[in-house]
Amino acid sequence: MFRTTSRSTSSAPASASRRGFLRGSTLGVLGTATGVMLHDLTLTQAMAQTASGPTVSADGVVDLGGGDTGVLNYAYALEQLEAAYYTQVVDNPYSGMTRTERDILADLRDHEIAHRETFRVALGENRIPDLQVDFSAVDFSSRQSVLTTARTFEDLGVAAYNGGGAAIQSPDILVLAGKIVSVEARHAATIRTLLNPGSADFAGDDVVNLLGLDQALPPSEVLAAAAPFIATRVSANQLP
Amino acid sequence: MTDATQSPAPGILDDIDPDLGERLSRREVLFASAKRFGPAATIPVLLAGCAAVKTVVTPLPQQVKDVLNFALTLEYLEDEYYRTALAQPNLIPAQWRPTFEQISAHETAHVAALVAALDVDAIAKPQFDFTAGGRFGDVFSNFNTFAALSQAFEDTGVRAYKGQAPNLMLDPNSLTTALQIHSVEARHAAQVRLVRGVLPWISGSSRTGLPAAAQAVYAGEGQTVQLGIDNARFVGAADASEAYDEPLSKQQVLDIAGLFLA
Numbered sequence: 342m343f344r345t346t347s348r349s350t351s352s353a354p355a356s357a358s359r360r361g362f363l364r365g366s367t368l369g370v371l372g373t374a375t376g377v378m379l380h381d382l383t384l385t386q387a388m389a390q391t392a393s394g395p396t397v398s399a400d401g402v403v404d405l406g407g408g409d410t411g412v413l414n415y416a417y418a419l420e421q422l423e424a425a426y427y428t429q430v431v432d433n434p435y436s437g438m439t440r441t442e443r444d445i446l447a448d449l450r451d452h453e454i455a456h457r458e459t460f461r462v463a464l465g466e467n468r469i470p471d472l473q474v475d476f477s478a479v480d481f482s483s484r485q486s487v488l489t490t491a492r493t494f495e496d497l498g499v500a501a502y503n504g505g506g507a508a509i510q511s512p513d514i515l516v517l518a519g520k521i522v523s524v525e526a527r528h529a530a531t532i533r534t535l536l537n538p539g540s541a542d543f544a545g546d547d548v549v550n551l552l553g554l555d556q557a558l559p560p561s562e563v564l565a566a567a568a569p570f571i572a573t574r575v576s577a578n579q580l581p
Numbered sequence: 582m583t584d585a586t587q588s589p590a591p592g593i594l595d596d597i598d599p600d601l602g603e604r605l606s607r608r609e610v611l612f613a614s615a616k617r618f619g620p621a622a623t624i625p626v627l628l629a630g631c632a633a634v635k636t637v638v639t640p641l642p643q644q645v646k647d648v649l650n651f652a653l654t655l656e657y658l659e660d661e662y663y664r665t666a667l668a669q670p671n672l673i674p675a676q677w678r679p680t681f682e683q684i685s686a687h688e689t690a691h692v693a694a695l696v697a698a699l700d701v702d703a704i705a706k707p708q709f710d711f712t713a714g715g716r717f718g719d720v721f722s723n724f725n726t727f728a729a730l731s732q733a734f735e736d737t738g739v740r741a742y743k744g745q746a747p748n749l750m751l752d753p754n755s756l757t758t759a760l761q762i763h764s765v766e767a768r769h770a771a772q773v774r775l776v777r778g779v780l781p782w783i784s785g786s787s788r789t790g791l792p793a794a795a796q797a798v799y800a801g802e803g804q805t806v807q808l809g810i811d812n813a814r815f816v817g818a819a820d821a822s823e824a825y826d827e828p829l830s831k832q833q834v835l836d837i838a839g840l841f842l843a
Contacts, residue, residue: 448782451820458815463808503760506746507753515750517807519743520825522760524782526767527826531781534772539676541683543775544768553690554761555768 393579395469403469405560407579409510414469415560416518417460418575419501422567423494424453425474430491433481442484442535449491449528456521473572488536490570495529496548496556497566498522503557508581526555641698645752648745650704651831652759653695655741657706658838659734660688665711669721677724677776681731684769691762698755708843716794716840728777733795735770736783737829737837739763740798744828767826782823797837801827 395406395414405414427450434443461468480486502522509515530543548556558566560577568575641649663685666672673681696703711720711730720726742763749756771781779789785803788795805813805821812821829837 445781448780448820448823451816452782452824455812455816455821455824459807459810459812462810499764503757503764506760507757512747512750513808515746516743516828519746519760519763520807520827522764523739523743523767523770523826524824526764527771527782530768530771531775534775539679541679543680543772544683544687544765549687549765549768551690552694553687553765554694554758555764557757557761 394467402574404576420457424457435484475572491532498525500556500558501563656691710843713840732773738766740829741834
């Protein structure tokens with residue numbers, strides 16, 4: 342089983358499959374756009390095709406980049422945050438953590454690590470650096486503090502994938518995001534039921550509106566909500 | 582499509598839920614909802630409510646209509662399933678009524694949202710047989726059978742929406758709305774699985790004690806390779822499969838749902 346103990350996320354080696362993926366996906370269209378083509382493109386499409394990779398400014402702000410690279414880095418940033426969080430939760434169990442709760446939180450850790458590593462390998466050289474997290478607001482000895490923060494992360498993950506889906510250019514990457522977001526929603530429902538068993542909170546009226554729709558938030562709002570937990574400053578200036 | 586204040590298509594909505602046509606005809610409800618969930622909710626809320634508020638919208642591409650009607654078939658099924666179950670006096674234990682009342686309310690809303698988006702192109706509700714020709718004869722008298730089928734419907738719904746996402750890329754508003762429904766189905770699925778006392782996520786291709794007829798719901802769920810990257814090398818095969826819900830094709834979903842068409 343893959344385990345991380347550092348608060349920073351760990352690095353994975355480069356691989357041949359990553360390069361194969363990059364060639365075979367729409368990431369390969371980077372740099373093919375010309376000014377002439379812009380007449381027939383929507384702004385979003387144009388951004389995707391002229392997108393640059395991620396950058397780190399002189400004062401340390403990490404920008405996710407544009408197009409599908411930017412969307413993948415956006416997801417990668419959130420998965421780094423979640424994986425680091427559950428790693429710390431499982432390594433420092435709160436008082437009274439039941440066996441069932443431990444198993445659930447360890448599953449969440451492993452699911453988020455799988456997501457993080459897949460994005461890391463898929464992005465290859467186009468990935469953002471490892472983010473530094475800040476969980477100083479969390480009391481890891483407190484069940485309420487740990488699960489409430491987990492609820493925030495999972496609901497935010499759902500809203501982020503839902504809000505980011507329409508910006509994705511590649512069908513393969515859209516399907517990948519779809520495969521992940523429903524698991525994040527399963528996590529959210531489970532954490533919510535741990536906090537309030539038997540209630541309607543698993544899909545509560547605070548996150549699902551009158552039309553039965555879950556939240557969908559743009560990167561700017563998601564990053565603002567996540568900012569207290571990420572020491573590294575992150576921007577999404579090239580995403581819609 | 583001329584009057585923004587009149588009640589919308591009352592016939593269609595009233596067939597679904599006597600209260601819903603009235604609820605959705607009230608612009609203030611829609612806008613209160615949009616306000617409550619922030620600006621990001623506005624587009625999908627207005628999309629879903631567009632027929633209800635008589636907003637003139639660009640006609641949907643046929644491919645998008647086909648997907649929305651496919652989704653509507655599943656939502657009709659789920660909506661009738663839960664409303665029938667909640668009407669049985671001794672089926673759902675008191676401790677689980679809040680769970681199924683919430684799920685039922687969402688499925689009713691999903692039907693209304695899809696009918697509103699499709700407007701005159703919405704298909705009519707099919708006739709359902711939730712016993713599947715007698716195979717699940719006690720579905721509305723035995724809670725275990727009811728919860729088992731509920732899990733099958735919810736897990737199928739998650740996989741069905743996921744499989745259609747690429748077909749909605751033509752219309753970003755419809756895609757976003759479908760994604761917002763999709764994650765709600767996943768919340769439902771997890772909760773129903775917890776009610777049944779099984780893992781809230783799908784591990785391997787396990788049908789978690791459901792009847793053999795339900796195996797099609799979990800076909801291919803044991804996948805651990807994503808974008809050519811085998812996740813089993815990161816976390817082991819079980820977690821690697823749980824971490825991703827796999828799509829089902831339209832035909833796979835129709836084969837499952839077909840068992841319950843009268």
